[in-house]
Amino acid sequence: xxxxxxxxxxxxxxxxxxxxxxxxxxxxxxxxxxxxxxxxxxxxxxxxxxxxxxxxxxxxxxxxxxxxxxxxxxxxxxxxxxxxxxxxxxxxxxxxxxxxxxxxxxxxxxxxxxxxxxxxxxxxxxxxxxxxxxxxxxxxxxxxxxxxxxxxxxxxxxxxxxxxxxxxxxxxxxxxxxxxxxxxxxxxxxxxxxxxxxxxxxxxxxxxxxxxxxxxxxxxxxxxxxxxxxxxxxxxxxxxxxxxxxxxxxxxxxxxxxxxxxxxxxxxxxxxxxxxxxxxxxxxxxxxxxxxxxxxxxxxxxxxxxxxxxxxxxxxxxxxxxxxxxxxxxxxxxxxxxxxxxxxxxxxxxxxxxxxxxxxxxxxxxxxxxxxxxxxxxxxxxxxxxxxxxxxxxxxxxxxxxxxxxxxxxxxxxxxxxxxxxxxxxxxxxxxxxxxxxxxxxxxxxxxxxxxxxxxxxxxxxxxxxxxxxxxxxxxxxxxxxxxxxxxxxxxxxxxxxxxxxxxxxxxxxxxxxxxxxxxxxxxxxxxxxxxxxxxxxxxxxxxxxxxxxxxxxxxxxxxxxxxxxxxxxxxxxxxxxxxxxxxxxxxxxxxxxxxx
Numbered sequence: 001x002x003x004x005x006x007x008x009x010x011x012x013x014x015x016x017x018x019x020x021x022x023x024x025x026x027x028x029x030x031x032x033x034x035x036x037x038x039x040x041x042x043x044x045x046x047x048x049x050x051x052x053x054x055x056x057x058x059x060x061x062x063x064x065x066x067x068x069x070x071x072x073x074x075x076x077x078x079x080x081x082x083x084x085x086x087x088x089x090x091x092x093x094x095x096x097x098x099x100x101x102x103x104x105x106x107x108x109x110x111x112x113x114x115x116x117x118x119x120x121x122x123x124x125x126x127x128x129x130x131x132x133x134x135x136x137x138x139x140x141x142x143x144x145x146x147x148x149x150x151x152x153x154x155x156x157x158x159x160x161x162x163x164x165x166x167x168x169x170x171x172x173x174x175x176x177x178x179x180x181x182x183x184x185x186x187x188x189x190x191x192x193x194x195x196x197x198x199x200x201x202x203x204x205x206x207x208x209x210x211x212x213x214x215x216x217x218x219x220x221x222x223x224x225x226x227x228x229x230x231x232x233x234x235x236x237x238x239x240x241x242x243x244x245x246x247x248x249x250x251x252x253x254x255x256x257x258x259x260x261x262x263x264x265x266x267x268x269x270x271x272x273x274x275x276x277x278x279x280x281x282x283x284x285x286x287x288x289x290x291x292x293x294x295x296x297x298x299x300x301x302x303x304x305x306x307x308x309x310x311x312x313x314x315x316x317x318x319x320x321x322x323x324x325x326x327x328x329x330x331x332x333x334x335x336x337x338x339x340x341x342x343x344x345x346x347x348x349x350x351x352x353x354x355x356x357x358x359x360x361x362x363x364x365x366x367x368x369x370x371x372x373x374x375x376x377x378x379x380x381x382x383x384x385x386x387x388x389x390x391x392x393x394x395x396x397x398x399x400x401x402x403x404x405x406x407x408x409x410x411x412x413x414x415x416x417x418x419x420x421x422x423x424x425x426x427x428x429x430x431x432x433x434x435x436x437x438x439x440x441x442x443x444x445x446x447x448x449x450x451x452x453x454x455x456x457x458x459x460x461x462x463x464x465x466x467x468x469x470x471x472x473x474x475x476x477x478x479x480x481x482x483x484x485x486x487x488x489x490x491x492x493x494x495x496x497x498x499x500x501x502x503x504x505x506x507x508x509x510x511x512x513x514x515x516x517x518x519x520x521x522x523x524x525x526x527x528x529x530x531x532x533x534x535x536x537x538x539x540x541x542x543x544x545x546x547x548x549x550x551x552x553x554x555x556x557x558x559x560x561x562x563x564x565x566x567x568x569x570x571x572x573x574x575x576x577x578x579x580x581x582x583x584x585x586x587x588x589x590x591x592x593x594x595x596x597x
Contacts (some may be wrong), residue, residue: 002041003290006283007034008263008333009048009088010295010303011096014075015060018082019356020387021342021349024375025296029339029455031088032376033292035509035529036450038089038552039559045283047266049094049547050076053237054255055136059176062131068236072097080548082359084532086368087512092270093548096262099539100272104265105258106241108314109230112191113242117313118230119190125233126154126166126181128174134233135166135174135181136255142169155256158298161217163224189240190227191257196309197225203332204304211382211453213297214338218304225305230257260307263293264330273537273547285328290335292453297338308332337453340380344387345592354595357387367578369511370396376459376510389588396580404466404507405514405577410473411496412521412573418482422497422523423490424566432495435472439465439502440561446506447559455510462506469499494566497522501562504528508557514576519556523568528557 010026012018026048034046052072061071076095083093095101112118126135140154145168149159154166166172172181204210204218230253231240237252245251264284271280283289293303311330341348347355362371374395379385415423428436442465449458473496481489501522508515508529519528530552536544 002043003037004043004283004286004288005034005037005045006263006267006289006291006331007037007044007046008291008293009046009090010293010299011048011051011259011262012079013056014050014052014072014079014095015056016075016351017078017358017360019349019351019358020362020371020375021344021356022296023083023086023088023359024342024379025339026294027083027086027088028372028375028379029337029381029453030292030294031086032372032455032458032509033294033337033450033453034089035512036447036559038555039505039508039529039557040447041559044552045091045267045270046089047092047094047263047270048090049092049096049262049266050079051255051259051262052076052095052097053252053258055134055139055232055234055236058133058234058236059139069097077546078360080534080546082363084534084548085363086359086372087532088548089512089530089532089550089552090548091550091552092266092273094262094266094269095545096258096265098265098269098545099541099543100269101258101262101265102238104268105238105253105261108261108264108310109253109257110241112310112313113189115313115315117192117195119192119227120187121190121227122185123165123188123190123229124167124183125186125188126172126183127233128176129179129182130177135176136232137164137166139175140166140169140172140181141175142166142172145170156298156301161221161301163221163226163228163301186233188229188231188251191230191306191309192227193225193306193309194227196312197222199312200225200305200308203308207335209452210336211338213340213382214300214304214336217297217300218336221301222305225309228306230254256302256306257310260302260310263291263307269537273535273549281328284330287331289331291331291333292335292337293333294337295339297340300336300338303333303338304336335453340382340384342375342380342385342387345389345589346386354597355592356595357592366580367513369514370400370577372510372512373400373459376455379456381454381456389585393580393582393585396577399463401577401579403463403470404503405575407466407470407473408500408518408521408576409573411493411500412570414478414482415493415497416570416572418486419490419493419570421570422564422566422568423494425491425494426487428491428495431472431475432491435469435495435499436502436561438468439499439506442506443502443559443561450509459510462503462510465506466503469496469503472496472499498562498564501564505557505559505562517574517576521571521573522564523570524556526554526556528555530555 009030061068137154144152144157147160232254234252267280476492478492532550
């Protein structure tokens with residue numbers, strides 16, 4: 001029976017272009033997952049957008065002498081274009097600066113406030129002595145008071161995972177200019193996270209299917225939860241929806257609070273865009289719908305503790321913005337799929353220090369499937385991993401080109417040259433049947449691994465199937481048979497064509513661009529998995545914004561073995577992948593050194 005699968009992808013921050021370390025966490029894994037489930041016949045909704053509020057945006061805008069809106073507009077477009085070129089198949093990739101997102105965020109704030117989960121308290125706020133503006137928690141670093149880590153952030157220590165306030169840090173410093181922040185008492189609203197400790201602990205303890213590091217990390221932190229500020233002294237952000245702030249523009253809802261609400265607001269926007277404004281309820285109020293969240297490990301706390309607290313607190317309090325009181329609560333996450341960190345040539349990614357490979361730059365020099373393959377096969381799924389150009393070269397040439405690309409090229413070249421179409425087979429031999437049966441079994445194995453978010457294992461299984469097909473081809477030698485026994489050669493090539501037709505589907509979640517190219521070389525006319533596109537949508541207030549969306553319903557692909565028909569015309573093949581010259585390693589390392597000098 002078909003399932004509804006909501007794929008919630010972490011929102012990239014729009015203060016600059018994203019690098020490959022970012023898409024290793026939120027981007028490629030979520031897309032592999034979504035593409036598989038669509039092919040398997042499930043109904044998928046994949047949502048996200050650019051995160052555009054907060055002080056980091058204003059800091060970057062000040063440095064360029066432009067408005068925060070202008071900066072967010074620019075980088076939202078850059079990021080959206082990069083994700084499109086990488087083939088990330090969003091149903092809706094939107095923005096947090098839309099009227100819809102403001103309305104949904106304010107609705108959650110008002111409901112949580114009315115139910116007593118948002119408290120007003122005085123607190124020490126951090127300000128930059130050079131600009132007088134608020135410093136965001138993540139722009140303050142210092143020594144963690146719990147573990148002694150010297151580069152802890154003002155909201156969390158990445159070493160021990162403890163939730164922090166900037167005032168907790170020993171010798172705090174501004175990441176912007178290294179100055180010591182000034183702390184002033186100011187009035188703010190706090191989300192009373194401590195009120196949710198017991199229900200959160202019970203809920204997380206039951207999530208035995210979570211990755212062990214995510215579950216253990218969350219259970220370790222839940223007992224330390226305390227009220228957390230959700231407003232800041234800012235001019236750029238979602239307005240506080242209370243009467244006393246109607247005429248004030250000096251305090252806004254803080255970015256971490258409104259960003260996680262984006263998963264809900266994006267679903268509401270998607271529903272309106274489809275002309276069915278109430279259909280969002282099917283995705284958020286039906287407990288049978290599973291919600292999967294994809295992010296890097298630095299965002300675990302927001303998705304396993306803070307956002308679930310907000311959803312539990314909101315409960316059945318469906319406010320005016322979202323429509324009538326239906327009585328159903330909102331779904332909490334089913335799985336929190338967190339990746340570890342990707343480093344680069346032994347160094348931590350840092351845009352400010354020039355240690356980065358931006359997605360747009362990478363895709364100007366290399367194919368998107370090569371990046372997708374590397375980030376899945378050698379990426380940080382369960383432990384921190386290091387991107388090296390030498391390993392990228394090896395993976396591309398020795399695995400992607402030599403194993404899968406070479407198999408496809410050999411089979412199609414011989415079949416097209418000597419038959420021009422899928423040959424009529426004679427009686428299948430044991431070896432023919434064994435290959436097709438083995439690949440048929442691979443659909444269940446690879447599919448089950450993807451469904452469990454074991455993407456590296458799934459890709460390894462798929463590539464082992466390609467290797468087996470290569471061995472079959474080497475054993476059968478159709479290039480020899482076509483001269484000696486044309487009928488048998490036709491049967492071997494028929495078997496091999498059906499094998500690569502099936503492997504095309506199995507590998508398409510990982511390698512969508514080359515899978516579509518192969519689909520067409522095999523003589524199919526339609527789209528294997530649907531197409532992405534940009535749209536301009538109206539907000540109802542005279543403004544419009546651009547979204548990334550797609551049409552994924554009318555596609556040819558099915559998660560099932562090939563039914564390739566004898567006689568189907570074949571297209572003269574072209575290589576699926578580019579073999580890279582070894583010189584790229586030195587070239588890229590030299591480019592990195594120039595950037596970071």
